[in-house]
Amino acid sequence: MISVVLLGAGNVAYHLYKAFKKSNTIEVVQWYNRTLKSISSYKNEVAITDNLNTLKKADIYLMGVSDDSISSLSAALPFENRLVAHTSGSVSIHDLDKKNNRAVFYPLQTFSKDFELNFSEIPICIEVTEKDNLQLLKDLAEATNSKWYKINTEQRQTLHVSAVYVNNFVNQLYRIAHEISDAKSINFDILKPLILETAKKVQYISPYMAQTGPAKRNDKKTIKRHLKLIEDDEHKVIYELLTNSIKRTHGLMKRPIKRIQKKNE
Amino acid sequence: MISVVLLGAGNVAYHLYKAFKKSNTIEVVQWYNRTLKSISSYKNEVAITDNLNTLKKADIYLMGVSDDSISSLSAALPFENRLVAHTSGSVSIHDLDKKNNRAVFYPLQTFSKDFELNFSEIPICIEVTEKDNLQLLKDLAEATNSKWYKINTEQRQTLHVSAVYVNNFVNQLYRIAHEISDAKSINFDILKPLILETAKKVQYISPYMAQTGPAKRNDKKTIKRHLKLIEDDEHKVIYELLTNSIKRTHGLMKRPIKRIQKKNE
Numbered sequence: 261m262i263s264v265v266l267l268g269a270g271n272v273a274y275h276l277y278k279a280f281k282k283s284n285t286i287e288v289v290q291w292y293n294r295t296l297k298s299i300s301s302y303k304n305e306v307a308i309t310d311n312l313n314t315l316k317k318a319d320i321y322l323m324g325v326s327d328d329s330i331s332s333l334s335a336a337l338p339f340e341n342r343l344v345a346h347t348s349g350s351v352s353i354h355d356l357d358k359k360n361n362r363a364v365f366y367p368l369q370t371f372s373k374d375f376e377l378n379f380s381e382i383p384i385c386i387e388v389t390e391k392d393n394l395q396l397l398k399d400l401a402e403a404t405n406s407k408w409y410k411i412n413t414e415q416r417q418t419l420h421v422s423a424v425y426v427n428n429f430v431n432q433l434y435r436i437a438h439e440i441s442d443a444k445s446i447n448f449d450i451l452k453p454l455i456l457e458t459a460k461k462v463q464y465i466s467p468y469m470a471q472t473g474p475a476k477r478n479d480k481k482t483i484k485r486h487l488k489l490i491e492d493d494e495h496k497v498i499y500e501l502l503t504n505s506i507k508r509t510h511g512l513m514k515r516p517i518k519r520i521q522k523k524n525e
Numbered sequence: 526m527i528s529v530v531l532l533g534a535g536n537v538a539y540h541l542y543k544a545f546k547k548s549n550t551i552e553v554v555q556w557y558n559r560t561l562k563s564i565s566s567y568k569n570e571v572a573i574t575d576n577l578n579t580l581k582k583a584d585i586y587l588m589g590v591s592d593d594s595i596s597s598l599s600a601a602l603p604f605e606n607r608l609v610a611h612t613s614g615s616v617s618i619h620d621l622d623k624k625n626n627r628a629v630f631y632p633l634q635t636f637s638k639d640f641e642l643n644f645s646e647i648p649i650c651i652e653v654t655e656k657d658n659l660q661l662l663k664d665l666a667e668a669t670n671s672k673w674y675k676i677n678t679e680q681r682q683t684l685h686v687s688a689v690y691v692n693n694f695v696n697q698l699y700r701i702a703h704e705i706s707d708a709k710s711i712n713f714d715i716l717k718p719l720i721l722e723t724a725k726k727v728q729y730i731s732p733y734m735a736q737t738g739p740a741k742r743n744d745k746k747t748i749k750r751h752l753k754l755i756e757d758d759e760h761k762v763i764y765e766l767l768t769n770s771i772k773r774t775h776g777l778m779k780r781p782i783k784r785i786q787k788k789n790e
Contacts, residue, residue: 383715418709421751422702427723428738429767430695435732437687444683450648458692459724467700473693486686494782502694517759
């Protein structure tokens, strides 16, 4: 049995709590949050507190707080030589106060409070400063049926950037398609199977192999007609940039994009 | 029983053939292609021909050819007053020769020859010039268990543009994430569940509601750190453009993008 104290009440903490509750090998012995209100609805199933000085003993203290709070919260913990992990994709393991053993337990997935997730489909990126703690982190991941990967801080930060592309940016392309369709009274439902199929395809073949369409075919006529049909300037700029990106990936355009460095960089 | 003659051997024709063969209410009576070679492996299950003058009588002649060939092939058909449909997302219904009854049967999905598809998940956009033919098109779609939508040419062309965003451009973002991860020896598999979840989410909630991440939170610190981590100029430009697009969608940035008109437009 692994005993866990949860710290914080963000989306990740909430989903971890749900997943841990389902497991037979993890016990959430306490849930801490700065304000009790956000976790008070769980007070009948788990001990809750807003006072760091009343924290119980546990195998691991798992922080589901905002990136900015990780360093200060880990410094404020009133004990030493225990195992403390954060769950952030971008914060270094070394931002955790070194009075405790440090670890990262980063579930790479998109979390919203009102959207249930199957943890078995969430890869967990784990990192430790002391090798001895690796097994406990692995056990914790496996108890939620998750696949785990040993990932160092630099790799994790890179994954976090990649996740922005495949999640936030992809979602914004869905949004743009929604806007374009709405403007012509087209039911967005028509695009949903294509959205799903596009994501399914790269589960089996590489994005490079999966590519199709006018840019990949270098079909100038269709590209020109599309640009004429697109009314919004921003949508046009995105169309051109991603079309050129596809062309370069598939060797149809050699000229690289040059970015203009900004003054304050 | 609906009798169909297939014209052409592109990906769409190939997948339609497979779907029609499974149906009890559709009979593919003949398959025409300019060169027999591409369809010769089916000669034991269906009559094949490369001669338009030997085309059999059928309820509908369905063209799965390249956009550029639709007009000329429809003009070359040696009969009149029959029902001829193309399957293209971008070609007008009026590009079909008017000596026959005209229709469009456009399955909105990504097709590759070596990737099996479940037709019940493919929306079919149908359009007719003569109302009387609508029922046959609906029956054809339903025989493959597809959902059908009545979509006019302008809407269909708009859908085709939207499809480029949610399929080709989304796939290019997957590709960029693949490049970024590969550069740090990160297994691309780690990103696959997130890719799938992002697509699943918008099956139930709008892309607007589904958005999360640093751009939506206007988290300047993370955005700055990400831009520092991204090595490739093109990847940076795409990061900035889509970040700003998300900000504008969510009211965090007012300034619109202006596109510079090109000389030859």
